[in-house]
Amino acid sequence: MTMQTLSLAPWLVATPMIGAAVLLLGGRRTDRWGHWLGVLASAATFVVGLVMLLDMLGTPAEERVAVHTVGTWIDSGPLHVDLGFQVDPLSLTFVMLVTFVGTLIHVYSVAYMDHDVDRRRFFGYLNLFVAAMLLLVLADSYLLLFVGWEGVGLASFLLIGFWDGRRENAVAGKKAFVMNRVGDMGLIVAMMLLLATFGSVSFADVLPAAGEGATAAGQATMTAIGLMLLLAACGKSAQLPLQAWLGDAMAGPTPVSALIHAATMVTAGVYLLVRSGPLLEAAPDAQLVVAIVGALTLLFGAVVGTAKDDIKKALAASTMSQIGYMMLAAGLGPVGYAFAIFHLLTHGFFKAGLFLGAGSVMHAMDDDVNMRRFGGLARLLPVTAITMGLGWLAILGVPPFSGFFSKDKIIEAAFVGEGWRPWVFGVTALLGAGITAYYMSRLFFMTFMGRRRWSDGGPGDDGAPVRHPHESPRLMTWPMIVLAVGSVGLGGVLAVGDRFVTWLEPVTGHAEHHEPVLPVWLLITLTLVLVALGILLAFRQFAMAAVPVTPPRANVLVRAARVDLHQDDVNEALVMRPGQYLTRALVYTDRAAVDGGWLGLAGGIGRLGARLRRLQNGYVRSYAATMLGGLGIVALVVWALAS
């Protein structure tokens, strides 16, 4: 990379940041043109990224990893952190994804948020998000990454709660915040451990030294680091056991769900793990846990997806499941890294497209999200139906759409290995593909096919809500069309001759090709058969037969899936209740034991005490007693340890 292009890196973060600053600080003055400024900032960032990409394509592979250091950020004794930007194929892939999809979603939002009085603020937050996300992927150290990490969390929190008048949004925002804090703690602890083990938190120091660190610091430390990084990734990427916030986060405006909770931010966990690849390889146990978490989540999300009637929540469950695939791939080691990122990229396109389509449907149906009240919309919303249809085929992994190339590679990679692992992971991934086909087809058929289950105002539709569906304006359909083109072609273009895998090699390293335990042609056939079965089943249930407008009584499994497999109950029972009991117990102890004890003592002394209590405050001596008692305890501890 030439120095000139490399020095553009700070502008990738600065451009949207300036946009956000102008929009958020400019106040009402910027209301009229603010949204276009937001679009411009995002588009300009894309152009900057494109220039860097073209330049990188012109450099030989071994010179593609570079760091642009701006200056010293923190220099405090043992901790020296530079403010630098990591520019390599991995980060540039993210830059292109975030800015390209981001810009399309900006454009879409111009029309989607048209009637919102706070549209400018919305665009300010979107720009803030883009800036933070780019900082996250361009950071050259864990600490700087953490700043971006918190930044995207903040933007997400602000955007989920954007319509802050609604209680559910506030609750959802809070849930997302709390779950993310748990994850953040993991990242902080991981950084502490890195600092203690390697004396640095920058990628350039830590990653190459990972192997030596394992021998020097011991396997346990490396496993701890790996698990803490995984915890962080779970929080951000909505993986088990920190998955519960994603569904609720759908309360935010739909473009937000598309950009943040499908295409970019939720994949940050995958980025973190792939970036930390060498650390995980030095800790095989942690790596195995990553794969297990991914496999479990991919099934969990898929099962939940089959029972959701809320179109956005069904898509959210699917996001969770697809990220599960990526985590699984990331947990498979170098053989999986490139495929994880590849799937992340194609997923970014088709999932964003699906969400924008869902937004378009909601737009047409007066913001209704209940799919049981949709049906027969294909004729009325042709563009939406076609673009969503292409996204649907892509996520199913039907050849030659994008998803086929990326997901199939993950399934294939999951079958590589020895012992029980290939069989467990492989079969899980295979099964997931079948379930995905079922619930995504269910979503598509319930929305666009079958009889309409809403009323057009005419007679004969008793009790059905009256809707007047209409196709969305051009500003909304164009981004959908562009994303649909990506969903169709991107996978194939990048898969030819392993182009994408080779592109990432400077970062992920070259992985030897291993043969899966089953022949590849059999795997592809099996996958496609399962997918076909899924589609067929969904077609019979939701396109041929009439869909009941109220959810029918179902068996215990379906009911469990409807309530997210009881995730909230589990959280409540395991985390929230004990927490509440603890605080309650503390309050009680304070009242009963501390206050009561001292008051009781005073009462026990008798009338004199009671009279004295009226004259002077009884608590001071309890304070003094605390001090003396505390001093005594400290002295005792010292004495006990000294002797």
Add this chain to the structure above:
Amino acid sequence: MNDFVAPPIDWAAVSPVLIVLAAGVLGVLLEAFVPARGRRATQLALTLVALAGSLVAVGLLWDRVQEHAVSVVGGSYLLTPFGLAVQAVVGVCALLGVLVVAERTTTGQDAFAPAAAAVPGTAYEDETRRAGLQQTEIYPLILFATGGMLLFPATDDLIVMFVALEVLSLPLYVLCATARRRRLLSQEAAFKYFVLGAFASALFVFGIALVYGFAGTVRLQGVVAVLADPSVSPLGSMPALVLVGLLLVLSGLLFKIGAAPFHAWTPDVYQGAPTPITGFMAACTKAAAIGALVRVLFTLANGLDPATRHDVEVALWAVAILTMLVGTVAGAVQTDVKRMLAYSSIAHAGFLVVGLVGMDEVGSQAVLFYLLAYGLATIGAFAVVTLVRERTLTGDEALGDGPVPDDGVVLGEATRLAQWAGLGRKAPWLTAAFSLFLLSMAGIPLTAGFVAKFGVFSAAVEAGAWPLALLGVLASAVAVFFYVRVIVLMVLTPPTDGGDATPAEAATSVPADAAGGTGTGSGGAPSGSGAATLTGAATRTLVSRTVVTVVGSRGPAAFAIAVCAVGVLLLGVLPAGALDLAGQAAQFRP
């Protein structure tokens, strides 16, 4: 003949302390000679100039002290780079604190009683209030307290340190008792502070006595010399004396910091004291006391044998763990803003002690930065609290559903947390600033608090105290909840009233004659906007409700809040400069 030989005194080195104390004395004289009308302006100007002058003196001394510590009168006054840096932090915080103290808001009243000596609830009190008296003595008192704080970390002599402790404490006791509203609470707080402070002082003096018994001197360097060569002192062979003495001295200092188990006074005093004073003392006292703690601890730790040093470390560990736990856990259940901030201050004391366990340069650098970050956020947060008030509406105003008019009687601060619901809509900038301070206290990145926390924790890890650092990270993760709870309350929760944008709280209806006459009673009278259903002119005039309002600043407090907010952000985004200075200050320790 015995000619008196004046000891050579390096006046320049003493100037930061001297300027402030001299201005305090001058302030007392001004009280006597300046006419009442001009007193406040004169006092305020004098205070600000003195504090600014002291800061300038600190700045001028900086380079000189970097080369070698300046000792005056054989160590009675010892200016080390660290002591000077603490003086700088105290000076900055005091300057900002005084601005908040000077705030009179658009209501024209400051936070202090017109005549603090008037017995609450008496006719005399009413008279003083009507006459519009002002207690301008608070400014000299603040100057004296600041003088003591500046001296506290800059001495090698335990007796001088004790005098400094009293010089900073006594004015604070008085200041705590001077709140304009809730005067009984305020006086109770001052009394508690005084009694417990006296207790802590007693421990401190007893500790000095034991150290003196061991070493035959109260100079810290002298004690170190005796530790190195026990034969110098008759009781030099009894190192247990110095250990117990050191622990007692530390107790006295930890009391001032508000570390557990010497923290019990903090919530009550912080709640009862006039809020601007709370902010001032929370920031400055803690800085000064940490300065003194570092002075004692680091000096003696060098001389102690490894076993004794280990004992002291154990004590610090215990204190740090206890303090973080108490501050965080108790803070989580508070329902009063000032008490919550008080417990947060206790938790911060714990984090500060975590940074000190290593007793090394890295730790003192981290602690210095932490003090500045904490001081800015604390003063800013308490300044915001002074502006959020209750207001009573009576008569027709209380009945209307429409927007609340701007008149009505403004009362004290609305400190119950529930009253802060929906503040974000009423005062977005104030809410943003308060949120920023809370986020900084929580240690969220891009605020000063994050860099500060990271600093103390990595200092602890560096010193091998990683369990403490881990506990600290856990404690701050819990603490995040109670800070964010407040932000969520302010920004996302709608006002409890619901009807209009005004957070109305606990509307009280007093249907006086209805209670006696018709028998509907107050139990039957709906509260809040429901009060509008009451009819009858007689009832109407007696209905009142309390709403939460934000009073405008006349400048100083708003300026202080803005400076604190910018400071917190700047230290968070670009901490390099401040860290460099702190690093310089931490490099040399005699």
